[in-house]
Amino acid sequence: MSRNKARRFGKKKVMRQNIAKERIKILLAQAETQALAGEMELANRYASLARKIGMRYQVKMPRGFNLKFCRKCLSFLVPGKNARFRMTGGRLTRQCLKCDSYYRLPIGGK
Numbered sequence: 001m002s003r004n005k006a007r008r009f010g011k012k013k014v015m016r017q018n019i020a021k022e023r024i025k026i027l028l029a030q031a032e033t034q035a036l037a038g039e040m041e042l043a044n045r046y047a048s049l050a051r052k053i054g055m056r057y058q059v060k061m062p063r064g065f066n067l068k069f070c071r072k073c074l075s076f077l078v079p080g081k082n083a084r085f086r087m088t089g090g091r092l093t094r095q096c097l098k099c100d101s102y103y104r105l106p107i108g109g110k
C-alpha cells in the first residue's frame, strides 16, 4: 500500500491547526483562571504561549483575544485590574493600564 504518498499536505495542515486551536483554547482558559487567582505572571505566560502557537500554526486567535491580551507589553488583561473597558459609539475600547495602549473592537451589527 502506498497511502502515505497519497496523503495530502493540506489535510494535515488543517488537522494541525485544529489541534493548535484546541491548545489555544485550553491555554487561554488557564490564563483566565490564573489571572483571576491573581497570578498575573502565570497568566501572561499562558497567554503568550497561546499567541505563539497561533502564530506558528497560522491560526486566527479567537474573537476578543486582543481585548484580553495586550500586544504591546504582552500582558494578559483583566478588567478593573490592569485594563479599562469602555463603550464608545458602537465600539468597545480596551485600554491597557500598564503600557497605555488602546485596542478597539467594533461591536454591533446583528
Ligand SMILES: [Zn+2]
Residues within 6 Å of the ligand: 070, 071, 072, 073, 074, 075, 096, 097, 098, 099, 100, 101
Ligand atoms: Zn500593554
